[in-house]
Amino acid sequence: MAGGKARKEKAKAQQHMPYQGGISFHKSKGQHILKNPLLVDSIVQKSGVKPTDVVLEIGPGTGNLTKKLLEVAKKVVAVEIDPRMVLELQRRFQGTPHSNRLTVIQGDVLKTDLPYFDICVANIPYQISSPLTFKLLNHQPVFRAAIIMFQREFAMRLVAQPSDKLYCRLTVNTQLHARVFHLLKVGRNNFRPPPKVDSSVVRIEPRKPRIEVNQKEWEGFLRICFNRKNKTLGSIFRQKSVISLLEKNYRTVRALQLGQEDSLKEADTKIDFASFGDDQGMEMDDDGADDDEMEVEDGEADEVQSEFKDKVLDVLKEGDFEEKRSSKLTLQEFLYLLSLFNKAGIHFS
Numbered sequence: 001m002a003g004g005k006a007r008k009e010k011a012k013a014q015q016h017m018p019y020q021g022g023i024s025f026h027k028s029k030g031q032h033i034l035k036n037p038l039l040v041d042s043i044v045q046k047s048g049v050k051p052t053d054v055v056l057e058i059g060p061g062t063g064n065l066t067k068k069l070l071e072v073a074k075k076v077v078a079v080e081i082d083p084r085m086v087l088e089l090q091r092r093f094q095g096t097p098h099s100n101r102l103t104v105i106q107g108d109v110l111k112t113d114l115p116y117f118d119i120c121v122a123n124i125p126y127q128i129s130s131p132l133t134f135k136l137l138n139h140q141p142v143f144r145a146a147i148i149m150f151q152r153e154f155a156m157r158l159v160a161q162p163s164d165k166l167y168c169r170l171t172v173n174t175q176l177h178a179r180v181f182h183l184l185k186v187g188r189n190n191f192r193p194p195p196k197v198d199s200s201v202v203r204i205e206p207r208k209p210r211i212e213v214n215q216k217e218w219e220g221f222l223r224i225c226f227n228r229k230n231k232t233l234g235s236i237f238r239q240k241s242v243i244s245l246l247e248k249n250y251r252t253v254r255a256l257q258l259g260q261e262d263s264l265k266e267a268d269t270k271i272d273f274a275s276f277g278d279d280q281g282m283e284m285d286d287d288g289a290d291d292d293e294m295e296v297e298d299g300e301a302d303e304v305q306s307e308f309k310d311k312v313l314d315v316l317k318e319g320d321f322e323e324k325r326s327s328k329l330t331l332q333e334f335l336y337l338l339s340l341f342n343k344a345g346i347h348f349s
């Protein structure tokens with residue numbers, strides 16, 4: 001009797017254990033599986049998955065979230081990089097009523113052409129947070145929402161508002177394409193093995209219609225604005241390095257417009273906006289003070305006096321931006337300032 005009771009208790013306890021399938025987890029692949037079934041329920045419930053939805057899951061692991069998603073969705077397409085996990089998923093769902101509604105794609109989600117989906121729900125490896133977010137935001141056709149677990153700090157950057165400490169280039173870049181909401185704080189002990197950081201679930205809703213910008217223009221512009229986000233735009237756009245970059249670009253664009261190939265050669269077309277920050281504007285290691293640690297020259301000594309500089313400063317004055325700081329500008333203000341620069345023939349790509 002005592003043995004039977006112990007067995008029953010063990011079986012009961014196992015029901016509430018995360019399904020691990022005897023697999024060892026690799027931290028290098030961000031393998032921290034969800035071990036709290038109540039949390040999994042809560043994520044699925046907050047996602048608002050409909051019975052008609054095709055769900056994209058990224059990094060299904062051993063399938064704890066997948067199982068709940070299959071219970072509420074029409075279909076789940078899961079992309080998993082680790083072949084051991086893919087095998088485990090197939091074993092877990094084989095012969096269950098769900099098996100024909102689950103498609104597993106083995107591969108790196110960043111290199112995979114994503115299929116159609118209505119909604120994405122995922123507990124992802126945190127090292128791909130930034131490229132994955134931008135991949136999703138560029139995905140066509142536009143999906144309804146993505147409900148994603150991120151490292152807490154990354155999540156707070158996505159939802160930050162002007163003046164918040166974590167408001168940065170990533171925030172503005174993301175909010176250009178989507179509205180982002182914080183859904184749930186998740187402590188590290190909800191995972192096995194526990195990661196070193198706390199997490200948050202956010203809901204990303206792509207804007208419909210999209211705000212159309214020239215992506216290269218926008219990125220070059222934001223790199224400069226966020227190079228020192230707490231400085232005034234007046235002092236950023238007075239810097240010699242910024243003025244000479246913009247002037248080179250201005251001359252190149254003018255030469256192209258006039259079809260003057262000789263002036264184009266003179267203009268030296270090499271424009272290096274990349275020196276003003278990384279690709280996505282996401283640095284998790286800084287203190288949120290600035291987007292980039294690169295030292296830039298500023299101050300009177302590095303200023304240039306030129307007609308072109310006056311042209312740039314006139315744009316700032318026209319929009320009343322000279323004394324404003326990127327850390328406090330709204331998305332609409334960034335869009336407006338870029339449009340003023342472009343109207344004056346000043347380009348960032």
Ligand SMILES: C[S@@+](CC[C@H](N)C(=O)[O-])C[C@H]1O[C@@H](n2cnc3c(N)ncnc32)[C@H](O)[C@@H]1O
Nearest residue numbers: 032033034059060061080081082108109123125
């Ligand atoms: C944080 S775990 C989540 C596991 C499961 N969804 C859960 O919540 O229990 C992340 C999963 O993503 C997988 N993964 C890591 N890098 C990936 C990539 N580039 N593409 C697709 N899957 C990836 C890992 O193998 C792991 O299974």
